[in-house]
Amino acid sequence: MTLAAPHASARGGRPLIETRPLRYPDTADEATMARRGWWLVVLNALIPGSAQVLAGNRRLGRFGLGATLSGWLLVLIGAGLALFGRGALVWLVVGPLSWFVLTLVQVLLIGYAILWVVLTIDALRLVRLIRVPTVSRWALPVASVLVLSLAASGAVYGSTVAASSRGAIGSIFGGGGPSLPPSDGYYNILLLGADSGDGRDSMRFDSISVVSVNAESGAVTITGIPRELPNAPFSEGSPMQELYPNGFEGHSSRTCGWNPWMNHIRNAAEVCREDHGTGLYPDAAKHDSAPGIEATKDAAEGALGIEIPYYVFVDMDAFAELIDALGGVDIEVTERLPKGGGPGDTGRPVEEWATGWIEPGMQHMDGDTAQWYARSRYTTSDWDRMKRQRQLQVAILDQFTPENVVARFNEIAAAGTALVETDLPQDKLPEFFGLVMKAKEQKVAQIELTPESGVDEHEPDYARIRDMIQQTLHPPTQTPATDGS
Template sequence: MSVYAASPIRHPDLRAMSLMTRRAWWLVALNFLIPGSVQVLAGNRKLGRLGLGATLFTWLLGVLAVLAWFLWRTAALTIVTNSWVLTGVQLLLALYGILWLVLTIDTLRLLRLVRAAPGARFWIAACTVLLLVVSVGTATAGAYYAGITRGTLQSIFGNGASVPPVDGRYNILLLGADAGPDREGLRPDSISVVSLDAETGRMTMIGLPRDMRNVPFSDDSPMKELYPDGYRQCDVSACKLNSIYTEADLRHKDLYPDAASKTSSAGVEATKEAAEGITGLDIQYYALIDMQGFSALIDALGGVEITVEKRLPIGGDENLQGVDEWIEPGTRVLNGYYAQWYARSRHNTSDYDRMERQRELQTAILKQFTPANVLSKFQAIAQAGTQVMRTDIPQDMLGYFGNLAMKTRELPTTSVELTPENSLYPDELDFDDFDAIRALVRADLYPPTSTPTPTPE
């Protein structure tokens, strides 16, 4: 038997032009589908075994990742958001991209294009180059995005220790911060507590009026020593809830010496303790959204769909003089600029309406964080995220909260708004009646059928 017939791939008959053409197409396809196989079949077997081993290892990791996503989603998310794992993925993809480049160049040598049919040579070469761009480009892009992800997560999330839920819930202080040019320091423009059921993901948003006065601090708060009877006669111009952040940051940093090491600040910690005093909840974490960069995140998501109930002015004063334009009623997709004004507009409407709009916008944004949306606009969202948000949620809890967020998206979000229009409580409820406010919050979080068992003293 001829050696050509026995091994047409490794020892082809160079005189058979049609055979050489078919062989070239086969090698191009194999190099793209199973990198390393070409060298095992037709070239340097040592190089081929290296490429084939790397390919099979990469496939194995991919299969395990898919299985983990469906079977152990929390663990999978925790692993892929770990900085060391992301560094390893970035290095692995970069090395695999280089190896694939070497294998493709070697494959191009093994094709022996001059022996193929003249009319097919250009197309074989062009296809090889195109698949080279696709394959190596994909590996390079994967390494690049792994690096972006690592940097984004490190810049946004904390590195503290994880803490367990309290009474089956995680409570997160959500601050919408506004550091305008007419303000001394940063001041929260919206304040709310997001309470998540640690098992089901059911979410309740508790809106706290920024103008609330005489607020109490939690018993273990150092601010309570300064204001044992509530936040009154303070060191700033107005003794309101949103002034606590400014006062603590500008005048009482010494009360919170460990705040910076916990990826927090004196203002955040003091506001968190005030929110605990108001709601009666233990608040484990905070998330601060900078309104100055808020529009970038909305634009990165492709806008946000909102039903505008009332005509809202952009700019202008309390007498509606100097209004630039109006946000008209109706269901519309708002870009970052208009969404920011939808949340901020304060004239021709009450501050309580404004609170409800902010909560509505936050919920709408959460619903738009779908895997498809995030993946398709990943780089823009990642860049916007570093400008918009910071939090002390530990990076190693991202897997848990990511899985919980997927459950949350499938459930209705309830809201406890401390506003006169809220039908959850009588209109005559006084904001100074903090016992009534705590009872209102607890009634929503723990209906009679799910009241947690008191912890033994």
């Protein structure tokens, strides 16, 4: 009986090293082993799992190859949804199933990164480094580690984005109020900015505006409400209307909102009541709100004549973080403004307390500069400050491009979690996201309730204000003229 030649096939006697050199190489030929090694490394980099199918453990290879092809399929599906089904993709990422979807994405990415590490180590084992020339013996592991580092870091970054998204969505939109349809064709959201600096007896809303988003076109109108707007009427049926039937009159205690201004309503409704306002608004906490916020909502509704079901609260002390996370904002400054200062500096020469200056001209502002741009008022008026705040809101909206959000997502999510509180329900997020994308293609309309727009700062005509809002949100349609023929 004749024995088959070494490496001979059971059928026909052809040497296996000729037909399958990746699996059965001629280990004595260093040049062949080097070429084989580079093929295995490249295959492992391009199609993880293929090196094992061709030259190693086929079961491990098939598992790795299946995971790779499944990953490519999911990426293609995601890209297809981003291009042709953005609404469905947004619903998956921020909708009611977002926690499950984002957790699954995080687990799959981490699992695939670990699998790729295993496949890379196994591919280097299959290379048989001791049998390749010296140069390749060092170059092959280095190339494999570099490719693995890039791929694994991408997967790990993707998993952190998924985790950040889940955490931010859960933190900001964990509860929320009831999901309501648009009112008269608009979603109206009260936007509040609070500044609790030194010398303040309590936190008051120093920036108050209402963002009205057209539920069809996405057109945005921002109405700026002066913080010192007096005697605001409350909406019909409001608990505060029973206390102040003739409009907000302030409070008897100086520390409890003694002025009849909009920014003192929170104190009168919440801070200065023994029950902290829970008797007035018992469901506020359940809906991620507070009595002071609900009372301010009711005052804004009464003043503007529109329904305002939702609010967004911005902590001005953390405002700079969001600006920095977005990479700064571009603002055209029209007058020189000082940084620094506080209520105790009123009347003192600005040179004594200014810590810096914001110069006129087009400027790219970081968070600290933008914060002072929005706050500065001791050398100008509150009306000027309102205009700057609205200008800054529009500039921030311009920075929320898909490219910028993707590139800086973790930073934006972290800043948003520390910065924002809201009662917007999570199931509204997909719809709002679509409206935001439409809004970015249009110019933002602005209304300022200031003397320049005909609003008396001491005795505002609220009937005229309500008519102004209606004319802006629902302009009269032009009827074609008839020639009488």
